[in-house]
Amino acid sequence: MKKFDIPEYYRSPIISKVKAKRKLDDPRKKDFSPTSLHFDNVEFIISRHFGFCYGVENAIEKSYNAIQENPDKRIFLLSQMIHNPEVNQDLLSQGVRFIQDTEGNQLVPWDEVTSEDIVIIPAFGTTVEISELLTEKGIDVQSYNTTCPFVEKVWNRSAKLGQSDHTIIIHGKHRHEETKATFSHSNLNSPSLIVRDMEETRFLADFILGKHSEADFSEFFKDKMSANFNAREDLRKIGVVNQTTMLATETQEIADFLRSTMIEKFGEEDIKNHFADTRDTLCYATNDNQSATLELLNQSADLAIVVGGYNSSNTSHLVELLEDKFNTYFVKNADEIKSKNEIDAFNIHSKEVEKHTTFLPEKDTLKIIITSGASCPDSAVDRVMQKVLALMNISFSPDVI
Ligand code: SF4
Structure with a gap:
């Protein structure tokens, strides 16, 4: 994959070494198990994939x-x-x-x-x-267009589906910049509708199966569908794409559910004329980061720390996965760690930063899971690790790795 020239202060002496070693040992990225780093009585269990995509x-x-x-x-x-x-x-x-x-x-x-x-x-x-x-306005929109090729891939797939008269179902958050952009592009070629999760998908499926009125449908999806969406006509042939940072497993669940809905409505033998297979649009980084996080759930640990921006969708999903098993602290940077007992962490459900008065448990050895989102510099993860080590009075040198 292409190497990019980014400011050195976004790189990290610890993480760069870890990533380089893992890449050397596993160039085809088949091993999703984490890396374990020991600093005296603290063990960091570092996700196999995280950070800048x-x-x-x-x-x-x-x-x-x-x-x-x-x-x-x-x-x-x-x-x-x-x-x-x-x-x-x-x-x-x-x-x-x-x-x-x-x-x-x-x-x-x-x-x-x-x-x-x-x-x-x-x-x-x-x-x-x-x-x-x-x-x-005469502004050059191409020279510094940084639209990710994996987002453009979703747009291209939507355009192709539109040419074959499919309606596009977008799994995404309708206020997120990427979903707004994808919706706007898919809307050029086909009626489009956004579902945020399985709950909204179930409503859509129930409508397809005749269990809701058109009025209820229009009310339910009022800010989330094309202006001239014809609910009776436009749901006979559909394809699912996603905001690339959604949970890949949830996108798949939504696609599978809608496929079975279309089979129920139109019959198995005719499904190819009513539902398009779009598995190939899922972003590699989201897949890798989420698969590596699922692998972290097989570990035992005292707590987990996820580093990233609080408005980062992909980072929130990593938190969502980890908090199923671990005390998980979502921090934007090392400054949120105040002491061994105090940490300010973002709650993805209340959308508030909350003060915690328990953080590092009093134990002889500590096992800490650590990962970050696709928009988080490795140097921020590095500083979080160093802060924890400093609180534990452990001196740190990247040379130990
Ligand atoms: S998460 Fe995927 S789609 Fe989004 S910017 Fe990174 S590589 Fe591109």
Whole structure:
């Protein structure tokens, strides 16, 4: 896979060595078991796959290139480049401005952006409407377009499905930048509808099987379907794609469930005319990170720490998997760890940062699971590990690895 030139301060002396060794021992990525690192009486159980993915490194490289190549120009990012506070803060400190926030609220009025400016498209991509607006202004939307190729793959697959008269069911969060972009692109070629989870999928399936009225359907999916969606006509031929950072197992569950719904409605012999197989659109990094996290569930440990931005979808899903078994602390960086007993951690259910007054248990040896999201620099994970070791009065040197 291509190597990207990203600022050295995002790399980590510990993690780089661990990843390099694992890659050497397992170049085909068949072994999802974690790496165990011992520092005196603390054992870190490190996920096999985590941290910057292809799309994120690509976006970081292009964004820093944009800064270097255009010292005399104003540089805008459509919104947060990725969902990581440290990376976004560093870009802001270098003079980059965000045009919108993650909710789509305008931070810089469109009138202020001109053809003289550089506009970076983030890794999530953007909507057709915003792309057209920028082009009409005479802004080059290609030079610094960091849309991840794996997101574009979803768009291309949706376009193909649209050509064969499929309606696109998108498994995603309808306010997330990537889902908005995917919806906008799939909407060009076909009616589209967004489901967030199995609960919404069950409602959709019940409608297909005639258990809900059209009025109930329209009310249920009112912000989540194409403007002219014809519920009676547009659900005869469907294909499922996803926001690439959703739980891959959930996307598969949704696709399998809708396939069996279409079999129930139209019969097994005719299923190919009513349901498209879209397994090939799942992103490799999401798959790898989630599979490696599932492998962590086979370990025994005292607690788990997940590092990443609190608005990062892929990171939240890692937390969701781990908290089934472990006391799991989701922190944006090492500063959230206050002492051996105190940590501020994000609760993915209440969406609040909560203070915990128990953190590191009093034990002779501690086993700590650690991982991070696809938008988190390895250096942030490194600092979390160092903070824990410092609290345990253990001196640290990357040379021990
Ligand atoms: S998680 Fe996958 S789709 Fe998203 S930026 Fe990374 S490689 Fe691309």
